[in-house]
Amino acid sequence: MDPKISEKAWNPELEKEILNQWQKEKIYEFTPQEDNFTIDTPPPYPSGRPWHIGAAAHYSQIDMIARTARMSGKNVYFPIGIDRNGLPVELYTEKKHRIRMRETERGEFLNLCRDALDDLEAEMILIMKNLGISGDFTNYYRTDSEEYRTLTQSTFIDLWKKGQVYLANRPNNYDWVSGTTIADAEIIYEDLPTKLVYMKFKIKDTEKEIIIASTRPELICACKTIIVNPEDERYTQYIGKKVIVPITNVEVELRTHHSAKQEFGSGAVMVCSYGDQNDVALFRELELEEIVAIGLDGRMTEAAGEYAGLKPKQARTKIIEDLESRGFLEKKEDIIHRTPVSERSKIPIEIIPMEEYYLKQKESVKKIKKLGQEITFHPAMHKQILMNWLESINIDWPISRRRFYGTEIPIWYCKNCSEPHVPEPGKYYKPWSEKCPITNCNKCDSSEFIGEERTFDTWMDSSVSPLFVSKFGKDDKFFNMVYPASIRPQAKDIVRTWLYYTLLRCEQLTGEKPWSDAWIMGYGLDEKGMKMSKSKGNAIDPLPVIEKLGADTFRFWSASEINHGYDFRCNEQKIESTRKFLSKLWNVSRFLSSFPVIKSGTLNASDKWILSELDNLIKECKKGYDDYNFFIPAIAIREFTWNIFAAHYIEMAKARAYGIEFSDEERDGAIFTLHKTLSTILKLLAPITPFITEYLWKILYSSESIHKQRQVESENVEVQSNITKEITEFNSKVWNEKKSQNLSLKDSIKIEIPENLKPFIKDLKSMHNLLD
């Protein structure tokens, strides 16, 4: 009998053909019905080359979610989008063309950004397609499209009218390299070397002085008070006294506050506007009047007196010299200080009072907590990330950014009285280049307006992704059918941003939660467990890996190596060796392809045994698939296919399947069982490795795609795991015995079959050529 499959190994080249076929047959097309399964797919951000291999693994798994849902009979809506707003592309464009954003005409700069995005996007789309992602690429969306930005602006206008947005002058995190305010969520902390300066402050009307340690002596001009811990006995006698600030000679009060740590520095702390977040909190709590010491240009202001115009770092050096020459310096220490830096530009942020727009969020925290409780997290432990974040929210969300490549804030100001005017929702507005659609100021009737130049924080765009894909405000019928979405898959590091902001915005706009499930994946690390980054040079380009080894190998690696929710290491060699399993599956199928597919047969003990193990495998896979944890089925299927089915059952049933010294009925039992097992394995594996399973399925079992099949269900057969152990141990014993006697595997040998294995005697005898 000739096998239908003749090639000896799975050829990843075949994936292209299969891909074309899927495209031609449109097998993943979505038409909304009653019971839809909507995936709020993360739109990836094209920030540079290469795309992160961890992201490729991430999207492979998101596709497994879609395929799992489809095979469980759900009508899957799997949109694809690309996130294109924000700072990274501006920095990329500045670097690529060696220009500066603020020195380039805005329209021209935007065009350059758009071109860069198009390039990077093309590569990401190519990778996603090649990975076999079964999403809707024909209608893929961009967050910088007119349609998307219209939604962002419309939702803003809605919230503006509801009084959820306000303008406030507050200390803000300012990244003066990118020239913009940033949200708390965009700050990271880095341990940086700095000097801790011990300064002498005189107590007024005495000869005494106290020592104050600070890492920011240049802010001395903005010092408003000195605090000590109320339990610090060194300072009890000075509480309430005036202290003279060196250099500026300003008098400030010494008071107590629990946030002063006795063991840090001298225990006395100067409170300036603004050295850190604690200063901000203290100014608010003690109702101190702020002094703006650092300007938007990143330089010291007039308030800094003789240091005006210097950068804070220069001012620091100079003031240390001056303190020393004027006798105010006690000592300085080199320390490592946890410094807040901008996540994007990696530069220490300054806290500067600025006027920005805020979206109210504090009063929503309680509601969001409740929604969070209702959402099922996969894995459950990552709900904690959201809850911890909700605990720490203490200010509203600053949503305006002084950048170019983002959705414009749709506001015009009356040139005469400065009254802000917001246009009607439903259109995309560019106030920096367009005329105000409102003809007269509703306050002073003036007809001249100035357009707002700022853009939104990008999370304002991405936080409405579930609304965009469900056509919120555009197609009510469609919206009602697909919203709320079923699942939000995303990475762990953006729980406090993307996940949280989406909850906030969707709750504000619809009063509902945006999805019932959240699926959180860990980070892709390099082979040593370090975070991958372009600057470290440890990034792996996924494209050549996928091209060389094929999508299925990559996908199976992703499923079998990444325990859901935990960080994972990416190692090319590991990915390569995963291929062996596909090879095994191929060859098992090749062997089976020499036998006809038959509907039934008389089962013997071996057949019943492997089918019971198979049933157990189905249950195990279901456990994983129900939780969208692909690690469980991947490991279980590999173990079963390789180490039980191929290594033991096929060997036991081989002679019988060929019909050598067996009756036709006995033969059919073997052939039936072999096919039943393989077809089940293929279906169980289909969400993980869609290409090879499709190919084998079509050759062996049906002209209809495996991705149109329903997943197999357990028949609740009792497991015979003790028998499995005895069989594998007995087979090993025979192989070992032959080896120690220098016999070939086909040579005959005399070995006693254990009592429990008597029902398998005929198969075992033919397998090992056992003598009576």
Next chain:
RNA sequence: GGGCUCAUAGUCCAGGUCGGUUAUGACGUCGCCCUUACACGGCGAAGAUCCGGGGUUCAAAUCCCCGUGGGCCCA
């Protein structure tokens, strides 16, 4: 300083809820073998103080406590 999480062979990882034979599997290494699905293979072998200390128990990789060291998050 607080939270989450991890620690098991050269490497990755299972087991841990619910304590109980010889600690799972893969990669890699070594040896033998072309046995009509597969040399991208088969069989076999070597390789683990289950991070340290203490406690509970007849019995701890597993439960509890105290440390140590990584990763991430927050302040």
